[in-house]
Amino acid sequence: MARLRRLPNLPLALFFVALYVAFSLLSPRFNNATNIENILSGYSFMAILAIGESLPILTRGIDLSVGSTVALGGMILFDLSMILGLPGYIAVPAAILATTLAGVVNGLLITRLRLQPFVATLATLAAYRGSVYAISGRQLYPELGTKAIRDPWLLGVETYFDVGGATHLDRLFGFPFIPLSFFMMLAVLVATQIVLSRTRFGLDLKTVGGNPEAARLAGIRVDRTIVAAYALSGFCAGLAAVILVARMTTSTEALGTGMELTAISAAVIGGVSLQGGVGSASGPALGAFLLGVILIGLTLAGFSQYVQQIITGTILIGAVWYDRVLSQRRRRVAERLQGGEHASIA
Amino acid sequence: MSDKSKVLRNRGRRRFLQGTALGTVALAAGTASTAGAGVLSSFVGKTYAAEPPKKLKMAFVQFLPHTVPAAWSKGIESVLRSQDNIAYELLDGQSKVEVQISLMDTLINEGVAAIFLQPVDSVAVAPSIAKAKRAGIPVITLNIDAAEKHAAHVEMSHFLGAKDIAKEMGARMGGKGKVAILNAPPGIVIRDMRTNGFMQGLKDYHPGIKVIADQAADWSRKKAQDVLSTILAANPDIAGVYGVNDSMALGAVDVAKQKGILDKLVIFGNDGEKDALESIEKGELTGTQYTDVYQQGRFAAVAATVLATGGVSARSFTSQGRVLMPYIIATKETVGQIRPDQRW
Amino acid sequence: MRILIGNASLDPRRFLAAYALPIALVLVAASFAVAQPAFLSVGNLTGIVHRVTTTGIMAIGMTFVIMTGGIDLSVGPVMALSGLVAYFALQAPGLPTGAAVLAGLLAGMLVGAINGLAISFLRLPPIIVTLGMLSIVRGVALTLGGPELHQINGQPSYTFIGTGFLLGLPFSIWIFAAVALVMIFVQVKTTFSLQIATIGDNERAAYLSGRRVRLVKAMSYVLCSLTAAAAGIIESSQVYTASATFGEFGTELDVIAAVVLGGTSLLGGRGSVARTLVGVLFLGVVNNGLNILNVPIDVQLIVKGAIIVIALAFSERVAARNQT
C-alpha cells in the first residue's frame, strides 16, 4: 500500500520563506533584485528538471538518466548549430525531440523488458553519457571547443524581461528582470499541474503509482502511461538543456553530471512520495529553488564551501523530516475523524 | 647517456630561465606599469600602498577540489594575506558548470573586487565573464583561457607542455615503441588540450611511436593501476605511459614497481605536484610537466590587486593581460632546480 | 546450491533462472577471451578480482541494505572519510596500525549509525537520508583533510593491506575473499539476515512478530557503511594516499548496479550475497574486457549500459517464465 501523504506544500513554502528571511538578515546582498534575478535564471532549468523527474516518481519509478539526457540534448544542440549550422528553430525542436525519445527508450526498457526503473535508467545513464562522448562535436572538431554558439534563435532563450518597468512596479521597489527561462518554467509548471489535477492522464499516472493492480483492472493502459511519464521526463530534460546551452553559449560532455540526484532531491523535498501516487508540480519546482536559495544564500553569508555541503545535506534531511512529522500528525487526525485502523508502523 | 642527459639538463635550465623572464614581461605588459612594483613589493611581503578604507573582497571559484586549485589558492592567499584591506574566499564549483555559473552570478551581485576563475570550459563561462565586466569586476582566469576577453589570464600551456612531454618521452624511448595513455573522460578542456598536445608532439617529433591504448582512468590513481595492468596484460611490450595527470602516472608507477618492469617503462605525468616530484627523485616516475603553481597563484593575486586598487576599470580592457607561466619538463636531471618552497 | 538460489528445488527452469547471470557472465567472458586471448592470462584474471575488491566489499554491505528495501547513496564519501581518519591516526606517534584502521572503520560505522537512526527511527526515506549524508560526509571529509592528497609514507604495515602479497595473491584479494565468505555465511545462516529479508518483505508483519525491526534495519546501514569504510582503507593503502576527494561521484551507483545485477530486488525482501558477488564480477569482467580491447570510452559506456540491460532482461525473462 502506498504510504499516504496529503500534500499542500504549505510547510515547504513556509520553510522556504523562513530560510529566505534568514538569509536576507545574514547578508544584505541576498534580498535584492539582482540576486532574485540570479536565482530565477540560475535554477528555473532545475525546477523544470525536477518537475519532469517527479512524473516517473509518481508512477513508483525513478529516472536516473536525466543528467545524461540533458548532456545529450546539449550536445545535439551544439552539433546541429556549430557543425551543421542549423538555425535554432530547427535545432531546438530536434534536440528536445531526441531527449523525449531517450525518455521513451527508458519507458520501453521498463515496460517491455520489465526492468526495475532504477536499473533501467542507471543503464541508460551510462549509455546516454557514452552517446554524448560519441557525438561530441568538441572531440570531432577540437577548434569548435573554443567557439561560442552565436545562433540568435537559440541564444534568444537567454533573454530577460523588464516586467517591473512594464508594470511600473519598479517605482515601488527594485524589481528584478525576469528571465525567459523562468516563464518557460512557469509554463511547464502550470501545464503539469493542470494535467495532474484535471486530466485522465494525470489521474492515470497517480493510479498507476498508487495501486498498479487496480490500474490494470480498471483497464488503464499502464504501460502506455509509464512510457509517457518517462517521455515527459526526457522532454523536460531537453528544455533544461536548451536553457543551459543558451546560458553557456556552448555545451560540454560533462554537462548534467549528478544533476539527477539534485532533481530527485528537489522532487522529494517537494513532497513527491517515492512510494508513488502522491505528488504535485509546484512542490518539485519549489524544492529546486529551495536548493538554489541554499547554495546562493550560504555563499553570500560567507560559509566555507565545505561547511556549505554539510549544511545543504542537513537541510535536505531536515526538510523531509519536517514534512514527515506534519504528514503523520495529519494522518492521526484523519484517523480520529474517520475512526479508521490504527496507525501503521511501516 | 651521460652527455645526453647533460644536454637535456642544459636545455631544461635554459627554458626555465627564458620562461621566468617571459612571465614577468608578460605580466608587465598585461597589467598597469605599476604592476612590476606591485609584484616585487608583494613578494617581499610589504602591504600594498594607498589602501581604500573599505575591505575589498576577492574570491576564487575553483572547478572542483583538487591539488592544483588548492595550491593556486595558497599562492593567491600568500599575496593577499599581506594586504589587510582585502578579504579572500575560496568557492567550489562542485565540478558542475551550472554551479560555477551560479557562483559567478552571486559574486558579481556581491560586488567583489576581483574574481579568480578556474573555468571548466573556455566558452561556457564566457557569458558570466562578460557579465562581470559589465559590473566592472576584473576576472582573472587560471590555466584555461576564456573565449571572452577579460582582465588577465595566467596559464601554464597544457598543449605545449604535453607536446614537450611527448618529445622528451620519445627521446627516452629512442623514437620507437608502444605508448599507452591513461586518460580522463571528456568534459574538461584540460583533458583535450593535453591529449591533443601529446598526440601532436608524437606526430611532430617521433612518428615512429605508436599509441596502442588510450583508456579512461578518471584522474584516479586506483583506476589507473587497474587500467594499466589490464592494458599490460594485452600488450606486455609497452615502453611508455603518459598519465594525463600525476595521480594516474603514479598509479602507473605503482603497477610497474609491482610487476618489476620500472626500468623498462618510461612514465610521464602532468601537473608536477610534489608527490610526483618525489617519485621522480626516487627514480620511479620518469617525468612530468611542472610549473610553480604557487607562483601562478601569486601572479594572479598581484594582477588582481593592481586591477582592483589601481583604478583600472575592467571595462577598459581591449586586449587582455596574459601571463605565460614558465614550465619545465621535470625529470630526474632537472627536478633538482625546483626548490622545496616551489613544491606544492 | 542453496547459497545461490536459496531453497529452490532442482527444477531445471528454476535452475536456469538462478544461474541466468553466471551463465551470462561465462558467455561474456568467453567472447572477450576469443577477441583477446590475453584476457584469460592468470595475471589478468587476478587483475579483474583485484580491481573489484573495493566495489565488491561495498556491494556485499549494500546487499543487506537493499534487502530491507532501502538504499545507501553515501558509500562514496564514507570511503574518503575512513581513509582520512586512518591517515590522521597513523600520524599519531606510537599508535599501532591496527588502531588506525579501527579508527577508520569506526568513523564509517558512525556514519552508518546516523543513516540507520534517521531511516529506521525517524522513518525518513532512505534515498533522501543517504543523499543528504552523501553531501554531509563529503563536506566533513573536505573540512578534515582539505582537497590535498595526503601521502602515506613509511607505513609498511598499513600499505601492506592494499599492496602486499600473500601466497602470490594481492593481500586485498584475500581480504575480499574473507569478507565474502563471512558475509555469505551470515546471509545464509544467521537469523539477522533472515530478519533483514522479512523486514524487506513485510515490515509491519515482522514488527508484529516481535522482531526488533528498527534495530535490525539500523544495523544493516551500519554494516553497509562499515564495508564502505573498509573499502576506503583498502583504496587509500593501495594508492599510498588519503584524500577527501576519493570515492568520487558514481561510486555508489556502480555498487548498486552490481547488487541489482546480482538479482537483489530494490523492493527488498529477497537477496543473496553470493549472487551480488557474481554481479560484481560481471561488471569487473565487462570493464576489464573493454579496457583490454582498448575500446574507446564512449563505446565502453554504451556497451556497459546495453550489457546491464540485456543481462537483467534475460534473467527477468527466465524468472517470468517459471512464474506460476
Add this chain to the structure above:
Amino acid sequence: MPASPETPLLQARGLTKRFGSFAALSDVDFVLEPGEVRGLVGSNGAGKSTLVKILTGAHAPSKGQVFLRGTPLPAGAPLEMLEAGIACIYQHSSLVPSLPVLDNVFLGRQPTRRLGFIDRRTQRERAERLIAEHGIEVDLGALVGNLSTVKQKEVEILKALALNARIILMDEPTAWLSRSEVTKLHRTIRRLKSQDVGVLYISHVLDEVFQVCDSVMIMRDGRVVWNGLVSEIERQRLVDLMVGEKLGAASRAATHQERKPGGTGEVRLSCKDLTRRNLFTGVSFDLHAGEILCVAGLIGAKRSELVHSIFGSDRFDSGTLELNGAPIRIHAPGGAIASGLGLVPEDRHRDGLFLAHSVAENLSMVALNKVSRLGLLRRAEMNGAASRQIERLGIVPQDASRIVGRLSGGNQQKVMIGKWLEAEPKILILDEPTVGVDVGAKAEIYTILRRLRDQGTAVLVISSDIEEVMTLSDRIAVMVSGRILSIHDAGTITQDELVARIGGAA
C-alpha cells in the same frame, strides 16, 4: 438492446486454465441470466478466483470461451470486459489509497471532455445520484486511504455501480463487512436484480448464499460439482459437496461442543479499565486459562485497536494490564511475546505474512530463537518445526519450501496461525481468524483453537461473524463503540439476543 429470452446474458463454455502442469480450472460451463443472483461456493483453491480472473479478463483461459448475449468476448482483455459491462468487486482492495473517493469511483473511466480533461461536474453529479439511489454514505472528497475498510468496500461497490454494469462479480464482498452492512449490501443486490443486472456472488458465508442467491454453483478442484437452484439443495448437502464428506462431518461436529466458561478458573490476563482517547474507554475483563473468550461486535467497535494496545503494538492512555495477577507494562510486541502473549492479526497480507518467503520461514519468524542458536539458523530444526505445523494444521501442499504468496487464502491463514502456535503462547489473541476462509478450513481452525484451549491456553477471539461466536466461544464479551457492554457465558445468550446487543441495544 434487450436480451432475447433464449440467449443468456453471460455464458461460459468449457473454461479451462492451466498453470504449468496444474489445472486450476477444468472445463467449466455456466450461464447467468439477467436479474439472476448466482452463488458460487467452494473451498479455497477450488478455482473460484481463477474463474473470476478469467471473467474480468485478468487471465486468458487456456481453453473455452465466454459469451455475452451470445457474442464471444475477447480473452484476457480487462478493458473490453469492463466495456462489455462486467464489473468485479474484489476480495482485496482495488482502490488507490492516495486518491479521493470520487476519483476512485470512476477509476479508469472518468467522464472526459475534449483533450482528456475530466468533466468534474458530470462526475460528481453521477456519483451523487448513485449514492442517493443506493443509500451509501461516503464523503466523495475523502482520501480512500483514510477510510475504514468498510467504507472502502462501499466505495468499491459504488465503483462497480458507476459502470452501470450488466454483470457484477462479487468475490467475498462481505468479508470485511459487519452484519448490518451485509444486509445493506443485500438490499443493494436486490435492487440490482430488479434492474436486470446479473450477479455472480462468491462467499464462504453460506447463510448469505441462501439469503440472497437464486441459484448456486458449487466448485471443487477446479470443476463444477453441482449447479442448480438454491431451493433444490439444503445446507448440509452443500457443505458436503463443497469440502467432501470427511471435512463436512468435521464441520458438523464443530458446531456442537461442550463449553468451559471460565476455563480452569485461573486468571491469565486481566484488563482494568483500559482507555485510549477517541478509541475505547474503561475496558475491563478477565481472560482465564483454558477458555475461549469471544469479543463480539460490529466492525468499527474498536476491538482491533483494543487488542493491539494490549499487545503493545499500540498504546493505551490509562488503565492497567495484569498478567497472572501481576501488573505489567508492554511497550512492543517483542515484550508481549516474551511474556507469553500472541496476536494473530486481522489482515494477513498487511500485518501477518511474508508473502515472498517460504512456509518454513514464515512459521519460524515469531519463535526464531527456537530454530537458532547464538543467532545462527538451524535449517534442519526450522524445517522440522515447519513440517510439524504443516502436519498439525493440515496445510496443503505439504511443502515447507513453498512460497507463502502462492498458497490459497485458507492455507495462508493457517500459516499465520501456525507461526504463533510455534511460539506456544500462554495467551493467544486472534483478530477475525476465519475471514475469507472456507468452511472446511474454518472447521479445522476451530478444532485447533479448541485443542489449544484444552491444553490450557487462554484464547481471545475477535469476531464479527455471529455464527462463529456462537460456535466457538466459552464466554462472549459484547463490545459496542469502544466499550465492553456485557460479558455472557456461552449458552446463556441466544443468537438473536446477541445480534440485538451488538447492535447497541441495552
